């Protein structure tokens with residue numbers, strides 16, 4: 099049985115290790131993931147700078163990222179990726195940027211109601227400013243550009259739209275936390291990975307690409323507590339495109355109700371037959387190996 103990294107080329111964990119991030123870049127990476135996890139939407143650069151500098155009073159005063167219409171004006175010497183809309187045609191396969199990513203406005207594609215949301219709460223960012231000076235917004239922007247270049251997160255038009263395993267845009271993989279708040283995962287493997295990233299019990303609600311049925315997977319203590327339908331599987335299509343993983347791989351990494359629905363989906367002729375099927379237990383181990391300790 100091949101591993102996910104063999105099929106995909108590498109994983110975000112590999113890319114992160116290869117990038118040899120500076121302490122500041124790593125601090126920004128973790129801050130982005132913690133905010134994404136806490137409220138399902140990414141922070142903007144000013145918020146990151148303020149959170150890292152970290153007094154509770156500053157956090158109190160922070161507006162939510164989605165209430166800020168545009169990111170700060172960027173200086174001309176900033177990397178292109180932080181300025182204006184993206185030019186890379188490979189980026190177009192990601193879902194279009196949704197200007198309103200408020201969890202309240204979210205609906206499932208199948209129209210099912212979401213569980214009640216709790217008010218947004220910013221996470222507590224461990225104070226590292228004892229070690230590093232408080233970052234300027236420009237430093238945060240530079241760190242974000244580096245993380246984008248290393249395919250650890252994705253910027254579009256100057257905003258964070260994804261940071262593996264989280265997506266700001268709606269996907270077919272919704273993760274529900276035990277307190278009821280939600281976040282979208284980029285793919286099936288990322289949805290399972292959030293359990294290990296945060297060491298939190300979660301419920302994954304993912305839509306079968308063939309029939310649209312919701313597949314509900316309850317994860318507790320590193321194990322699958324339940325899965326409905328019971329025979330659900332994870333299918334990873336062989337990688338045949340270039341570009342960042344969020345574009346090239348994530349749309350092809352899904353749960354199906356079972357082998358029969360995968361076969362029907364493949365037989366329609368539009369989708370490649372090539373790929374690897376993981377049982378849920380195998381899929382869980384793959385996601386554990388990628389995300390366990392990734393935020394540590």
Ligand SMILES: [Zn+2]
Nearest residue numbers: 306309355359
């Ligand atoms: Zn199905």
